[in-house]
Amino acid sequence: MGQGRDRTVKRTIIIYSLTVAVGAFLLQWLEYRYAVHVFSTEIYIVLIALLFTALGVWVGRRIAARPRGSFDKNVRAIDYLGISEREYEVLELLAKGHSNREIGEQLFVSPNTVKTHLAHLYDKLEVARRTQAVDRARALGMIP
Amino acid sequence: MGQGRDRTVKRTIIIYSLTVAVGAFLLQWLEYRYAVHVFSTEIYIVLIALLFTALGVWVGRRIAARPRGSFDKNVRAIDYLGISEREYEVLELLAKGHSNREIGEQLFVSPNTVKTHLAHLYDKLEVARRTQAVDRARALGMIP
DNA sequence: TGGCACATCCCCCGAACGGGTGAATCTCTC
DNA sequence: GAGAGATTCACCCGTTCGGGGGATGTGCCA
Known part of the structure; x- marks a missing residue:
């Protein structure tokens, strides 16, 4: 990176x-x-x-001046919150504004699975909505 | 700022x-x-x-090295897309992960009004979802 | 003064989302 | 081999969002 x-x-x-x-x-x-x-x-x-x-x-x-597009992923926060690989993948697509169905399609799983991952993310990030999850993850430096 | x-x-x-x-x-x-x-x-x-x-x-x-928290608002993009004052206020709260009801409460308007502003934002940003709107607005440098 | 942009609000309806519960695999560890 | 965690999926139910209308009031300006 x-x-x-x-x-x-x-x-x-x-x-x-x-x-x-x-x-x-x-x-x-x-x-x-x-x-x-x-x-x-x-x-x-x-x-x-x-x-x-x-x-x-x-x-x-x-x-x-760090070049555009560069980003230091805050692995410590991810580890500390115990966010899994798959959950992070969902988080990344979430931040891009995809719907659960779209995320499921890109990860080759059903929307239900995406919902489960999201529910876990909401728990770990201590938020209630997807938009909040994105905001919080960004504040923690987990996503660009 | x-x-x-x-x-x-x-x-x-x-x-x-x-x-x-x-x-x-x-x-x-x-x-x-x-x-x-x-x-x-x-x-x-x-x-x-x-x-x-x-x-x-x-x-x-x-x-x-720009200090943490500083942010140059891309006024040109906002002007170019014709985003109004009120719409931008809604956008800011949107990016923080608030629901329509919460945004309405903070701006002292009804959720319906928030929805209208959001619909206009979706039009101007050429997106379909609130998460996409946040992502696009951030990509355009309109919000931190 | 009539159009225009803006802001405010309402209703309806379908889609998307969120919470809860349950359950089946699989892998890794103790 | 039992247990923990990760991943996968399903169903139900209530809330929220998004899109489609329509309506009113204000201020600006040609």
Whole structure:
């Protein structure tokens, strides 16, 4: 579930390194081209600081911004409430707004079975309605 | 809705500025204390680059990480679909898992009125069920 | 001033949902 | 091998939802 994220981080690192390389090359080139420091050391330091701060901000944002669609399933809550595999599958389809009949069709069971799973879910989540179950499960981070 | 966020950004900027000031002071002090550059310029540049990159990453992460509970309501989607004030209020309570009767009580209207608003919401969101309406509204960023 | 959007309410009816009870498998564990 | 838990299904009954109408009042604006 974190594959896309890993790729993003890798690409971020690559772009960062490339930018550093290009920056170093530019500095060398400036020194070579004009043989001397054009500006005073302080200005160079400030420029470099600014540049790398900007770069750092960019990197930090990319690292912190979790890609759309990613989601850390709160397994602890699921375990703590003792929600079974099948019940979780029903919960997922429930959150997508499917009816009991549709859920049953997708899981290859009868609507009655779906109702039983739902009843267990309502018990464990301590709710009375399907909409409440979705809301609560989402609040607990069990579903995206 | 973004007050806590503004405070976080402000504090981030303040801490950043303070760090820069302290860093500048340290450099000055080093130069003053030892009269000369202890290391070569390249190493200084690398150190500064690393320091400010780290600082930038920290700043970027703080900026990008939206505090828990914050949420940008997608007003464009709401406007585009022509969802009225009252309908949105119903939608909010709907997403919390309330029944029509409960929604009516909280909005001081009859369940029949709630049903009418819901019917309009179903039309505008192009869905058939309340759970679907919640799912779609969430997908469109209209509700948290 | 007549249409338009909005909000409010009513009734009816079929479908969906929720609660309760019971029961048959199957798997894992003690 | 007994018991616990998970999964599957059935039936009944009452509540809730959803869709179809129709109705009234208000405010806006062309």
